[in-house]
Amino acid sequence: MAASLPMRATVPAAGSGVKQHASWSPYDDNGGTVVAVAGDDYCVVAASTRMSTGYSILTRNKSKILTFNPKCLIASAGMQADMETLHKVLHSRHVTYQFNHRRPMGCQAMAQLLSNTLYHKRFFPYYTFNLCAGLDEQGRGAVYTYDAIGSYERVGYGCQGSGKELIQPVLDNQLKAASPLVLPAQQWLSSLPLEQAVDLVKGAFVSAGERDIYTGDDVEILILTKDGIRTDKLELKRD
Amino acid sequence: MLPRPQSHSAALGPGCTGPSLANPTPLGLEPRPVRHASQAPACGAEAFVVDPVALANGQPRKHTQYPYVTGTSVLGITYKDGVLLASDTLGAYGSTKRYKAFERLRKVNDACVVGASGELSDFQFIMRLLEELSDDDFCMDDGHRLKPAEVHSYLTRVLYNRRNKMDPLWNSIVVGGFYAGKPFLGTVGMIGTSYTDAHLATGFGNHLARPLMREKHRPDMSEEEATALMHECLKVCYYRDKNSINRFQLAKVTADGVSVSEPFALETKWGYKLFQDPAANAVGTW
Numbered sequence: 001m002a003a004s005l006p007m008r009a010t011v012p013a014a015g016s017g018v019k020q021h022a023s024w025s026p027y028d029d030n031g032g033t034v035v036a037v038a039g040d041d042y043c044v045v046a047a048s049t050r051m052s053t054g055y056s057i058l059t060r061n062k063s064k065i066l067t068f069n070p071k072c073l074i075a076s077a078g079m080q081a082d083m084e085t086l087h088k089v090l091h092s093r094h095v096t097y098q099f100n101h102r103r104p105m106g107c108q109a110m111a112q113l114l115s116n117t118l119y120h121k122r123f124f125p126y127y128t129f130n131l132c133a134g135l136d137e138q139g140r141g142a143v144y145t146y147d148a149i150g151s152y153e154r155v156g157y158g159c160q161g162s163g164k165e166l167i168q169p170v171l172d173n174q175l176k177a178a179s180p181l182v183l184p185a186q187q188w189l190s191s192l193p194l195e196q197a198v199d200l201v202k203g204a205f206v207s208a209g210e211r212d213i214y215t216g217d218d219v220e221i222l223i224l225t226k227d228g229i230r231t232d233k234l235e236l237k238r239d
Numbered sequence: 240m241l242p243r244p245q246s247h248s249a250a251l252g253p254g255c256t257g258p259s260l261a262n263p264t265p266l267g268l269e270p271r272p273v274r275h276a277s278q279a280p281a282c283g284a285e286a287f288v289v290d291p292v293a294l295a296n297g298q299p300r301k302h303t304q305y306p307y308v309t310g311t312s313v314l315g316i317t318y319k320d321g322v323l324l325a326s327d328t329l330g331a332y333g334s335t336k337r338y339k340a341f342e343r344l345r346k347v348n349d350a351c352v353v354g355a356s357g358e359l360s361d362f363q364f365i366m367r368l369l370e371e372l373s374d375d376d377f378c379m380d381d382g383h384r385l386k387p388a389e390v391h392s393y394l395t396r397v398l399y400n401r402r403n404k405m406d407p408l409w410n411s412i413v414v415g416g417f418y419a420g421k422p423f424l425g426t427v428g429m430i431g432t433s434y435t436d437a438h439l440a441t442g443f444g445n446h447l448a449r450p451l452m453r454e455k456h457r458p459d460m461s462e463e464e465a466t467a468l469m470h471e472c473l474k475v476c477y478y479r480d481k482n483s484i485n486r487f488q489l490a491k492v493t494a495d496g497v498s499v500s501e502p503f504a505l506e507t508k509w510g511y512k513l514f515q516d517p518a519a520n521a522v523g524t525w
Contacts, residue, residue, distance in 0.1 A: 021305040024409075026402050026430055051434060056445055059434045081399050081431035124403070 027079055027127050028053055031214025032064055033163030034075035035204060036133040037175070037197050038141025038156050039190045043224040045133045046201045047075045048163070048209075048236070050217040060217040060238065068094045069104035070228050072134035074114060077161025078148070079127040086126050089117060107134035111144040111152060118150035125149050129160040139226055140189060156189050163208035163215040170204050198223065202234050209236040254368060254397030255404065302406040306358035308332050310343045311482045312444030313354035313413045314472050316456055317422040317437050318465035321493035322415035324354045325469050327477070328502050329484045336484060344490040346497045348373055348384040350416050352490045353394070356441045357410035357429065365408060368397060387416020387423035387492075391433065399431025411441035417492045440472075443480045448472035462491075474505050 034047040047064040050057060062080065066087040067073040074090065076083045093113060097105045105113070111132045118126055125148045132144040132152075145158035156177050159167045175190050190197055198221065208215045216239065221232040313326040330338030343362070344354040347369050355362035369390065376384050385393070391414040401408050407429045416423040425435040438452040451472050460468070469489060477483050485507060490499045509515075518524045 022409075023305065024407060024429065026405065026407075028430060028432060030432065053432070058432070058445070059436045061436070062434050079430075079432075081395075081402070081428075081433065084395070084433065085399060085431070 028081075029078065029127070029162075029214075030058070030080040030083075031162040031212075032077040033159070033161040033167065033205070033208055033212070033215045034064055034077050034129075034131050035159045035167060035171070035201055036075065036131045036143040036157065037171070037190055037192075037201060038133070038143045039192060039194060039197055040141070041135075041139055041225060042194045042197070043133050043135055043141035043143065044194070044197050044201055044221065045073060045075055045131070045224070046205060046219050046221040046234075047077075048161075048205065048215045048217065048219050050214065051080055052214050055213070057217075063220055065220060065222060066091065067222070067229065068110060071224065072105060072107045072110050072132070073222065073224075074110070074130055074132045075160075076128045076130045078129045082126040083128045086117065086128055086130075090114065093117075107132065107136055107142045107144075110134075111142075111154070114144075114146065115150040115152045118146060118148065122149050129164075131158045131160055133158075133224070135224055135226070141224075159204075161215075163205075163212045166208045166212055167204045170207070171200075174200055194223065194225070198232065205234060205236060251404070252396075252400040253393070254365075254401050254408065302404075303358070303361070303409055306361075306409040308337060308359045309409075309482070310341065310356045310359055310362070311480055312440055312442045312448065312476055313343065313356050313411070314444050314448050314452075314469065314476070315354070315413045315415050315424050315426075315439045316452060316460075316465055316469060317424050317458060318460040318462060319458070320422075320462070321417050321491060322422045322424050323465050323469050324352055324413060324415045324490040324492075325473055325487060326354050326356070327473070327483045328486045328488060329482070330359045331482045334482065339484060339486065340502065342488060342499070344488050344499050346490075346499060347390055348376070349496045350384060350418050350492065351387040351390050352415050352492055352497050352499065353390070354413045354415070354490065355410045356412075358408070361408040361410050362412075365394065365397065365410065365412070386418045387414055388418070388425070390414050390416070391423070391425040391427065391435070395427045395431055395433040398427050398429060402430045413439055413441060415490065415492050417494060420494070422492070444472070444476055447476050447479055451475060470505055474507065477505070477507065 031052045032048050032050060036045045045065060049061050049063060051059050051062040064077060065073055065075045094105050114130060114132050127148060129148060130146045134142055136142040143155050143158045144152050145155050146152045157171050157175050159171060205219045216236045219234040219236060221234060223230040308330045310330060315324045324344055326343045328340050328342060329336055330341035341359060344352055345366055346352050372385060394412055398408055409429050412427045414425045424439055426439050426441060427433045437458055438456045440448045455468050473487050477485055485504045486502050488500055488502055
């Protein structure tokens with residue numbers, strides 16, 4: 001994750017000074033991994049449910065996904081308190097939007113709103129790493145990937161959080177996106193059938209769970225199609 | 240309604256004391272406070288939100304940087320028809336056992352208790368916030384009370400807001416309650432980290448008691464079983480946590496309401512071989 005942000009307390013080397021009293025940081029990394037894969041007419045979103053601090057597990061069942069409507073949701077990893085706040089802000093903005101416009105917010109609009117919301121706190125950032133996912137106006141899968149301060153990009157698949165380094169290269173290899181250097185820019189979508197995409201995501205989480213201590217317990221999987229949202233659950237190792 | 244106490248400033252967010260707006264009086268009614276040039280925007284316009292405390296005394300605000308008097312772990316478990324919370328009654332000044340009868344489990348209303356570890360003066364401030372809310376509920380006289388989930392959510396906002404001000408309330412708080420036939424158990428940390436679970440522990444308890452709970456807890460436990468598990472967890476925490484004392488309280492929330500027990504002690508046994516000769520199995524120690 002972003003190396004410039006403070007993450008975990010480090011143990012001072014022996015003899016490097018006597019610890020006088022407790023200290024604190026406004027940031028913490030609670031771990032967790034989120035993945036989204038967009039297809040021609042579907043979008044698969046998955047998030048692990050373990051919440052940790054340092055080497056301790058706080059709870060095994062904490063959802064990282066906020067569903068706004070059947071065509072738009074966000075999944076966030078990083079610091080849980082910031083994530084909760086960001087979700088509350090976006091939820092209330094979504095409610096207001098519906099009062100003003102008499103329709104739920106589209107995925108593209110939510111993607112821009114999330115970017116603006118993150119950049120609004122540019123100099124005291126939300127320590128969250130987000131994916132905004134859903135179905136676009138044409139009914140195709142859409143995934144937007146972000147950094148902590150709101151830079152974003154539409155992609156065909158995305159991965160964020162503590163298991164990112166393990167899962168992203170596997171997705172790159174298996175889904176083979178068009179190079180971003182190709183001109184004119186190509187809108188890339190997975191050609192995988194839905195069931196294979198779900199299996200790929202499940203396999204990726206099982207693998208990440210083997211090596212990443214912050215990914216484990218359960219995976220919450222949401223499958224968005226034109227018929228609505230279907231949920232699935234994958235149990236990972238609880239070690 | 241009577242004017243609200245000032246602990247919930249509209250300008251500063253929940254849990255911050257101050258006037259409800261940064262500029263509380265209209266122009267001309269009262270002389271404006273003198274501002275330090277660095278606090279006024281260069282364009283000459285009014286600052287939108289300036290910390291009123293900093294304006295009032297001309298000094299920078301002092302922030303909590305570390306805790307003084309602290310309480311150790313609070314434990315909580317759900318069972319078949321309610322929730323149990325437990326903690327000892329110690330307020331420690333560093334490693335001095337300074338206050339030995341400090342009650343760290345408090346009733347909020349008939350459906351909710353909170354327990355706190357961490358800085359105890361901050362906990363007393365938090366209890367004042369909750370009492371203000373309860374008093375408002377009482378004055379409304381419509382029989383409505385804050386639900387446990389609402390208390391938990393509120394405390395999350397208070398602690399998170401104070402963290403954003405770089406002036407944290409140095410506590411980990413456990414909220415236990417019983418509402419609509421279901422037990423509620425949630426916790427909030429000093430930077431606003433919050434979650435709910437079937438069993439919880441703050442601080443050392445997360446290392447010492449939580450493994451026992453994971454092994455033995457069931458959601459359908461009877462009250463006797465839950466109490467026995469809680470006693471066992473408290474005992475382990477007392478054996479291994481030097482900032483704890485053998486004087487505990489147990490709070491229970493069920494459909495019948497809240498009860499916080501009188502302080503009690505648990506029977507301990509220090510005659511174990513490993514306690515008498517701790518180095519027996521550890522080669523190289525003395």
